[in-house]
Amino acid sequence: MLERTVRVGILFDFYGELLTDRQQEMVRLYFYHDLSLGEVAEECEISRQAVYDNLQRAEKILEDYEKKLGLVARYKYIQQQVDDLTEVVDRIAQEIGDESLEKLQQIIDNLSAEN
Numbered sequence: 001m002l003e004r005t006v007r008v009g010i011l012f013d014f015y016g017e018l019l020t021d022r023q024q025e026m027v028r029l030y031f032y033h034d035l036s037l038g039e040v041a042e043e044c045e046i047s048r049q050a051v052y053d054n055l056q057r058a059e060k061i062l063e064d065y066e067k068k069l070g071l072v073a074r075y076k077y078i079q080q081q082v083d084d085l086t087e088v089v090d091r092i093a094q095e096i097g098d099e100s101l102e103k104l105q106q107i108i109d110n111l112s113a114e115n
Contacts (some may be wrong), residue, residue, distance in 0.1 A: 005031050014071045015085035023058040030055055082111050 008031050016024055022044075029040045029049070037055075066072050083102045089104045098105075 008059055008062065010072055011059075011066055014070075014075075015062050015065040019058050019061060020064060021063075023054055026051060026054050027058050078111070082108060095104075 008027065012019075012027055012031070016027065019027065026040055026044065029035045029043055030037070036044065037048045039052050040048050044051065075115045086108055089101070089108065
């Protein structure tokens, strides 16, 4: 369940605005505020089954967007590349001049800021 919650949270961060207002509200209540289906149903004044159906539909829509656009995968790839670059720079920092090191650090910072 935790893995699913994290996955939906990440997808929601990238694509949440593409859901309907109602779907956004339910996703926030269920996944972010950790309310039960019954509590979300009460809050939204609909049945538990309607909440369940809406959450399933919203999750599928988010997954479909990721499948088509791949923004989460791209973000993770870029973040990994930045991490790898940081590791390499740290290793060679002792061997290069301060000016070169500062330039490399600036490039890393710029890449990190864009993510």
